[in-house]
Amino acid sequence: MKTIDADPSMTWMVGNSLRTDIVPALEKNINAIYIPAESEWAYNVVDIDLEPKSAFFTVTALHEVPDVIHRHIEGDEAI
DSSP, X not given: OTTTXXXXXXXXXXXXXXXXXXXXXXXXXXXXXXXXXXXXXXXXXXXXXXXXXXXXXXXXXXXXXXXXXXXXXXXXXXX
């Protein structure tokens, strides 16, 4: 984030691992979209023990991501 001078409020992490993608993003107040894997390694199964201060969504497929981000930017509460 520092290297590219990214604004956390405008940055998104999209990933299929709660442990290595989503939790680290939420800890840094980066928006996150979780796409659960069809088959998950036990290592990646973790609880999210923090209250996200940024956007956090779960979708079922990668093609849903642009719409979720757009709706979030537009302030759509029904995502």
